[in-house]
Structures are given as structure tokens and as C-alpha cells.
Amino acid sequence: MSDGRFEELVNTHGRDVLSVALRVSGDPETAKDVYQEVFLAIWRRWDSFDGDVNWRPYLYRATVRKALELSRVRRSAPASLEGCEPEAPGVDADAGLRLDEIHQRLTQSLASLPRQQAEVFILSRIEGLDHGAIAEIVGCSRNSVRVSLHRAVKELARRMSEYLSWNDR
Amino acid sequence: MDKHESIRRRLASLALGELPEREQAEVRAHVDRCDPCRAELTQIERLLDRAGERKSLSADESLHESARTRLFAAIDSENKMETTARRHIRWALLGRRIVKNRMTKLAAAVIVVAAIVLGVRSLDGTPVKAVEFSEIAKAMGEVPWMRMTQSGFQDDGSLPSETWFGFESKVQAEKDATGYVRFESVTEHRRLEYSRSSNIITMTYLEEPAMNLDSPTLWLESLYKALEERGARTTSVRMGDYQGRRVQIQELSRSDGNERESVTLYIDPKTKRLHAGKGTRVDGAGKVAMIVDVDFDYPPTGPGSIYDLGVPRDAKIVSNMPGWNVHAARERYRQAWGETSRECGIMERYWRIRDEATREYLAVIAHNTAVNITDAMNVVDVDYKSGPRHRQERHAVFESGQAINDEVWAKSKQQLGDTFESLLTWSRAHHAGRGRITIDLYDGQYDCSVTREHDNWGPPSKHYHPEGSIAPEIALGDLAWPEISSPARIIEDDYAAEHKLICFERQQQGLLSHGIVSPPGRFLYYLDPAWDYLCRRKVTEWRPDAPWQKDAAWLNGIDPTQVPNGSITVEEITEAFQAPNGHWYPKAIVERQTGVRKDYRQAPLGINAIRRVYLDLSPEFPEGVFDANKLPGQ
Numbered sequence: 002m003s004d005g006r007f008e009e010l011v012n013t014h015g016r017d018v019l020s021v022a023l024r025v026s027g028d029p030e031t032a033k034d035v036y037q038e039v040f041l042a043i044w045r046r047w048d049s050f051d052g053d054v055n056w057r058p059y060l061y062r063a064t065v066r067k068a069l070e071l072s073r074v075r076r077s078a079p080a081s082l083e084g085c086e087p088e089a090p091g092v093d094a095d096a097g098l099r100l101d102e103i104h105q106r107l108t109q110s111l112a113s114l115p116r117q118q119a120e121v122f123i124l125s126r127i128e129g130l131d132h133g134a135i136a137e138i139v140g141c142s143r144n145s146v147r148v149s150l151h152r153a154v155k156e157l158a159r160r161m162s163e164y165l166s167w168n169d170r
Numbered sequence: 171m172d173k174h175e176s177i178r179r180r181l182a183s184l185a186l187g188e189l190p191e192r193e194q195a196e197v198r199a200h201v202d203r204c205d206p207c208r209a210e211l212t213q214i215e216r217l218l219d220r221a222g223e224r225k226s227l228s229a230d231e232s233l234h235e236s237a238r239t240r241l242f243a244a245i246d247s248e249n250k251m252e253t254t255a256r257r258h259i260r261w262a263l264l265g266r267r268i269v270k271n272r273m274t275k276l277a278a279a280v281i282v283v284a285a286i287v288l289g290v291r292s293l294d295g296t297p298v299k300a301v302e303f304s305e306i307a308k309a310m311g312e313v314p315w316m317r318m319t320q321s322g323f324q325d326d327g328s329l330p331s332e333t334w335f336g337f338e339s340k341v342q343a344e345k346d347a348t349g350y351v352r353f354e355s356v357t358e359h360r361r362l363e364y365s366r367s368s369n370i371i372t373m374t375y376l377e378e379p380a381m382n383l384d385s386p387t388l389w390l391e392s393l394y395k396a397l398e399e400r401g402a403r404t405t406s407v408r409m410g411d412y413q414g415r416r417v418q419i420q421e422l423s424r425s426d427g428n429e430r431e432s433v434t435l436y437i438d439p440k441t442k443r444l445h446a447g448k449g450t451r452v453d454g455a456g457k458v459a460m461i462v463d464v465d466f467d468y469p470p471t472g473p474g475s476i477y478d479l480g481v482p483r484d485a486k487i488v489s490n491m492p493g494w495n496v497h498a499a500r501e502r503y504r505q506a507w508g509e510t511s512r513e514c515g516i517m518e519r520y521w522r523i524r525d526e527a528t529r530e531y532l533a534v535i536a537h538n539t540a541v542n543i544t545d546a547m548n549v550v551d552v553d554y555k556s557g558p559r560h561r562q563e564r565h566a567v568f569e570s571g572q573a574i575n576d577e578v579w580a581k582s583k584q585q586l587g588d589t590f591e592s593l594l595t596w597s598r599a600h601h602a603g604r605g606r607i608t609i610d611l612y613d614g615q616y617d618c619s620v621t622r623e624h625d626n627w628g629p630p631s632k633h634y635h636p637e638g639s640i641a642p643e644i645a646l647g648d649l650a651w652p653e654i655s656s657p658a659r660i661i662e663d664d665y666a667a668e669h670k671l672i673c674f675e676r677q678q679q680g681l682l683s684h685g686i687v688s689p690p691g692r693f694l695y696y697l698d699p700a701w702d703y704l705c706r707r708k709v710t711e712w713r714p715d716a717p718w719q720k721d722a723a724w725l726n727g728i729d730p731t732q733v734p735n736g737s738i739t740v741e742e743i744t745e746a747f748q749a750p751n752g753h754w755y756p757k758a759i760v761e762r763q764t765g766v767r768k769d770y771r772q773a774p775l776g777i778n779a780i781r782r783v784y785l786d787l788s789p790e791f792p793e794g795v796f797d798a799n800k801l802p803g804q
Contacts, residue, residue, distance in 0.1 A: 011238060015238055016229055016231075016234045019237055020227070023233075024227045029229075037240060037241050041241065042321075042322055042323070046432070049450045050450065054452055054457075055456035059323070059458035059461075104220065113348070113349075113367050127222075128225075147188075151723055152721070155214075157217055158213045161217060165217060
């Protein structure tokens with residue numbers, strides 16, 4: 002395939018890749034690194050992709066995985082979300098800091114879940130996909146999606162119980 | 171399963187909006203009255219709310235433009251390094267175009283080979299021949315260590331980020347992005363696996379390594395063979411640059427109706443070793459199944475232990491090595507219940523007594539199991555033990571297929587007798603005669619096993635088990651003091667109270683792995699302090715629909731016929747005696763069993779086996795009885 006078609010791939014899917022990376026990692030710099038690594042990996046073997054390739058499922062999975070991988074390594078607090086949707090108005094500063102910490106904890110907890118559970122949870126609860134779409138992307142049955150999601154929910158609720166109780170203080 | 175537990179298991183479904191209306195009302199009604207369930211539901215709902223907050227995040231145009239600019243700058247930078255090398259592509263492409271226009275495969279192959287061998291030129295115009303596999307294999311065969319650093323994506327599993335092969339030290343190790351680390355030593359027959367989430371290193375016995383570490387050549391051979399078997403062929407060879415190094419680039423690819431695959435190998439033309447590789451696979455539906463980059467290097471040294479791969483020194487070690495490992499069991503109990511717990515105290519006594527009481531003996535164990543005449547013996551075990559060395563001979567009384575009636579049994583009964591001496595004499599005569607015998611022998615290092623059917627001995631098998639024997643199954647120690655190595659908890663129950671016993675309960679979760687069902691298990695061990703902590707009663711319960719199974723969804727998706735039936739087995743020492751050494755030993759053990767129906771009703775327990783134990787606690791062992799070189803069949 003020609004360089005022009007690679008550029009077309011980046012233009013068509015790039016913003017989605019970046020947005021998914023941002024929603025998973027919660028950090029714009031990490032999101033940009035994920036974007037870079039995902040597309041460079043494709044570019045470096047561009048000549049081997051001839052014919053039609055269904056990029057969407059691969060890009061979803063590769064982006065989610067890379068975002069979790071980089072988030073696992075980088076335990077820094079998220080920078081202000083420049084270039085993203087603003088926070089809801091009326092939120093006070095302390096609550097905002099707590100919210101950041103909760104989200105950071107959520108990212109870390111996701112990064113330490115078994116891979117399929119983390120992917121299914123993200124695709125369902127953060128990306129809003131239905132079980133059928135997730136099954137196609139992840140390459141498993143709908144029932145397996147349902148089981149993975151339940152396990153992920155239970156485990157995340159357990160790991161984050163202290164943070165989720167903050168509203169009660 | 172009680173109502174509360176049934177509701178608790180549906181809280182996540184409620185929060186996820188999966189429950190039908192009628193069930194929603196039922197669950198909510200319970201939650202209104204139950205504080206723990208309400209708290210748990212609240213936590214789940216808050217988790218889902220927090221996760222849902224991220225849906226609103228999206229990258230705006232300026233962030234995308236910044237990322238895009240950076241991406242193409244990186245691509246330009248990589249392109250500059252490759253530009254001069256791309257002149258050589260003309261020659262390889264020429265070969266490929268000719269291949270497409272040719273009529274016959276043979277002619278096409280010839281042209282491709284000609285293009286590769288004759289048409290490839292280096293920068294200065296001198297012809298470059300492809301580095302042959304045999305040359306690569308020879309070059310790599312001399313390295314002490316090889317390290318592969320991998321990145322990318324693979325549809326069907328996690329990709330290790332780093333893999334080490336030690337060809338002289340016979341070590342293989344890998345770690346991946348989740349923090350999982352594996353370290354295998356072939357010489358020590360040991361596999362160590364570390365999980366970051368639990369901070370535990372699990373140690374298991376390594377019978378055979380996944381990869382033959384005799385030489386990297388064999389690894390390379392299996393790589394090429396796998397590609398060849400899948401139909402991959404070399405399509406181009408050229409010189410180029412990769413990561414600032416001059417390399418030869420070999421491209422292999424294959425395509426069939428189901429998938430397309432390509433592999434690119436970067437070979438150092440001076441050392442003839444693999445420098446890097448890339449792999450891509452796309453399935454028939456156009457879905458990308460694999461994109462992998464691998465870098466190779468050959469350091470003079472490598473990891474000597476799992477800690478050299480970054481595993482923290484404070485990680486707990488849990489040993490699942492075969493055989494009785496009292497140190498590992500002790501550590502597991504300490505971790506589970508604490509050093510001063512009642513469990514730890516009693517288990518310490520239990521293990522000490524078991525070790526002392528079974529150090530040296532000669533036992534004859536007569537088994538009556540499921541024959542049509544209730545008092546007929548059908549197996550006689552002769553059990554020799556001296557320290558770690560152990561030999562058990564299992565003698566079948568009746569020949570395979572032999573009809574057993576009163577007359578046949580009367581004759582056998584006369585020969586067997588019912589004393590220690592008569593049974594031992596019979597077994598030694600049987601050993602010299604014909605009929606089925608299995609011998610399991612552990613000499614302190616090796617587990618050996620050999621079987622005779624009718625007249626013929628098969629060849630013995632031999633496995634290295636330095637940590638202890640994994641056979642035989644039913645020996646004196648197992649009947650009197652069965653292993654309770656996984657931490658069991660002391661519970662109070664009516665049977666224990668009535669008989670003044672100490673009951674240890676262990677529960678096991680059901681597991682579905684690779685389509686094979688291991689049902690949930692529950693094990694009760696009733697120890698008698700008055701009988702030297704003999705395990706007077708042991709109950710084994712298997713229930714697919716167990717109330718103690720925490721994960722309600724564990725069997726989802728499995729064919730119901732794959733699920734084994736439940737059962738309850740009760741083994742009871744009905745007679746015991748105290749030996750001159752002060753220890754109590756079993757004389758008679760009765761095993762009863764029944765199946766368990768799904769409605770929890772069960773038939774009465776029926777007798778499955780009766781065992782009688784005869785003991786010599788100051789034995790004189792026959793010469794060579796523990797010598798693996800003296801086993802028959804060699």
C-alpha cells in the first residue's frame with residue numbers, strides 16, 4: 002500500500018485513537034505517546050499490508066492495551082486536561098483534586114486487572130459499546146464478555162472501595 | 171445457597187442494567203433492608219459513575235494536530251535512514267514482478283532465487299548473497315545468552331516484553347508488561363512465576379522446558395520450520411539500515427484464503443546473527459491478529475535468579491513442588507493464619523508426629539474394593555519406607571477378567587491368610603509368579619515406576635524429583651495423616667464436638683480451564699488428639715453447585731454434560747492401636763461414598779472400600795529393595 006493510504010488511515014482514525022487513549026489513561030501526554038506507538042508500529046510494516054484491512058477492531062484493542070501498559074509504568078498524577086472537554090462547572094477545588102485521585106486510581110486498577118477484563122470494562126463502560134460489538138473486537142463470545150465484565154466490576158469495586166467511599170466523609 | 175447470597179450475586183447485574191424488572195424489584199427490596207448489600211451496591215454504582223465520567227473526554231483538534239505532527243516527524247526521521255537503502259528494492263521488486271507474470275511455479279521460484287542471489291547489490295555495487303539459515307544457526311550456536319525484546323500486539327495472548335535464553339546455564343526467563351515474570355532452570359527442574367498484583371512467587375516442578383536450550387540453533391530451526399510449514403517463502407533480500415546498523419533484510423510472506431502473514435528478519439552480515447525481526451498477520455476478514463517487533467541481542471551474562479528481573483526481594487514464595495514439603499506448608503499456614511494461631515500450633519504437632527511415625531516401617535495394606543463378595547481382598551500393597559526412600563508394590567489378587575465367585579475367593583483366601591506374615595509371604599510368592607503388579611519406587615532423587623501384566627514387565631519410567639516423591643497414592647502416611655498442606659481453618663461442628671475431635675476445613679473454588687471442569691471441593695479432616703492426632707475421619711465433598719463457590723459465573727458457557735457429578739466420600743479409621751513407640755496407627759479404615767444430586771438430596775453412603783493395615787515398625791529390609799537399578803523390566 003502507498004504512503005498516501007497510510008496518511009488516509011491516520012486522518013480517518015487518528016482522532017478516535019487519541020480520544021480512546023485519553024479516556025483510558027486520563028492523561029494527554031500519555032495519550033499522545035500511545036497514538037505515536039500504535040501508528041508507528043503500523044507504519045514500520047506498512048508494505049506487508051496489502052489488500053483490505055479492517056482497522057477498527059485492531060486499533061481499538063492496540064490503543065487500549067498500549068494505554069494500559071503506559072499507564073502502569075507511569076504513576077504520575079494527570080496534568081490538567083488541556084485540549085479536552087472541560088470539567089463540569091461548579092466543582093470545588095478540593096473535590097476536583099479528589100476526583101483526579103479517584104480517576105488515577107481507576108486507571109491503575111484497570112492496568113492491573115487481567116487483560117480481557119480490563120479491555121471489556123473499558124469498551125463497555127468507558128467507550129459505551131454493546132456486548133456484540135465488544136465480542137467482535139475482543140474476539141470472544143457475548144457470554145464471555147458478560148462474565149469478564151462482571152468480574153471486572155467486582156474486582157474494581159473491591160480495589161477502589163476506599164476511594165469510592167470518599168463521598169461519605 | 172441462601173437468599174442473601176443469591177441477591178448479592180446479582181448486585182452487579184442490577185447496577186449494569188441487566189436484570190429483568192421483576193428481579194430488579196426483588197433485589198432492591200432486599201437491598202433496602204440489608205446494610206452490607208446496600209453498601210456493596212453503592213460502591214458498584216459509584217464505580218460505574220466514575221468510569222462513565224470519562225465518556226465525555228475526547229481529543230480536540232489541537233491535541234490531534236500536535237500528535238499527528240509528532241508522528242510524521244518521527245516517520246520522516248526513520249525514512250531518512252532508509253532512503254539510501256531503498257535503491258536496492260528495485261532489484262528485489264524486479265524479481266517479484268517477474269514472479270507474478272510467470273506461468274509455472276517452478277520457473278517463478280527460479281526467477282525469484284535468481285533475483286535474490288544475483289540481483290541484490292550493496293551500496294557499492296558488489297553482489298550480496300542471502301545469509302543462509304545454516305550460517306545464522308552456526309553463528310548463533312556459539313552464544314551463551316540471547317535476549318529478545320518484544321513489543322506490539324497479539325490477538326491471542328499477552329506478549330512477553332523481554333525473554334532471555336541461557337544456553338550454557340540452561341535458563342529461560344521472561345517478563346511482560348503486566349509485571350508477570352517467569353524464571354525456569356532446567357538443571358534445578360524448577361519454575362518460578364511472579365505475579366505483581368499478589369507479590370507472590372509460585373514455585374513448581376519443571377519436568378521439561380518449553381524450549382530445548384541445548385542450542386539456539388534448535389530454537390532458530392523451529393522458527394524457520396514453523397514458517398516453512400505454513401508456506402512462507404522468501405520474497406526479497408536486500409541490504410539496508412535498521413536502527414543505525416547495516417543489516418541484511420530478508421522478507422518472508424505467505425497468504426492463503428484464511429490469513430496473510432509476513433515476517434521480516436534483520437541479519438547482521440558480519441556476525442551472521444539475527445539482529446531484529448517483525449511479524450504481521452491479518453486474518454481472512456481483514457482483521458489484524460498480530461503486529462510484533464523483536465530485537466535480539468547477545469549479552470555475555472544473563473539473569474541468575476528471578477530477582478535479577480526486577481522481582482522484589484520481599485515477594486512471598488509459595489512452593490507447589492511435588493512431595494511433602496513441610497517448610498512450604500508451614501510458611502503457607504503462617505501467612506494465612508499467623509504464627510500464634512491455633513491452626514499453626516496444631517499443624518506443627520501434626521507434621522512432627524507424621525514425620526516421626528512414618529520414618530521407617532514395613533506395612534502391608536489389604537484392600538477390599540467393590541468386588542461382588544464383600545470380604546474379598548482384591549489388592550495387597552506392600553509398603554517399604556526408610557527416610558525419604560519409599561517403595562510400594564501393588565499386587566492385584568485376581569487376574570484381569572477373572573470371574574470372582576465363592577470358590578475362587580475361598581482358594582485365594584486360603585493362600586492370602588489374614589496376618590502380616592501370611593500376606594507378606596503371599597506377596598513375595600506373587601512377585602515371583604504371574605499376575606498384575608505395579609512397583610513405585612523413590613530413591614531420594616528419582617521417582618520410578620514399572621508394571622507387570624500377567625508375565626511381562628514393561629520398561630520402568632524414571633523422573634527426577636529432588637523435592638520428594640509424587641507417588642504412591644495410598645500409603646500409610648496418607649491413610650493416617652493425610653496432607654493438609656493448603657491452609658485449612660479449624661471449625662466447630664457436631665461430629666467434632668461429639669467425638670472430641672479437631673476439625674480442619676479446607677474449601678476449594680471450582681475452576682474452568684481450557685474446557686475442563688474442576689468442581690468446587692470441600693474437605694474436612696477430623697484429628698484426634700487422644701490418638702496422636704490421627705485423622706480419624708476425612709470427608710471429601712465435590713459439588714458443582716457449591717454454596718462456598720464465590721464466583722457464580724464460573725460455569726457459564728460450558729456444556730452441562732461436561733460438568734462431573736457431585737460426590738461425598740467419608741474415610742474413617744474404625745480401629746486403631748498404640749505401638750510401643752507411643753504413636754497410634756490405624757488398623758482398619760472404611761471408605762463410604764455417595765453421589766450428590768442437584769437438589770442436594772443424596773442416597774445413603776455405601777461402602778466403597780475396606781482397608782486393613784498390618785505393620786512392622788522395626789523392619790529388616792531385603793537387599794536392594796530401594797535400588798532403582800534393581801527394578802525388573804530393565
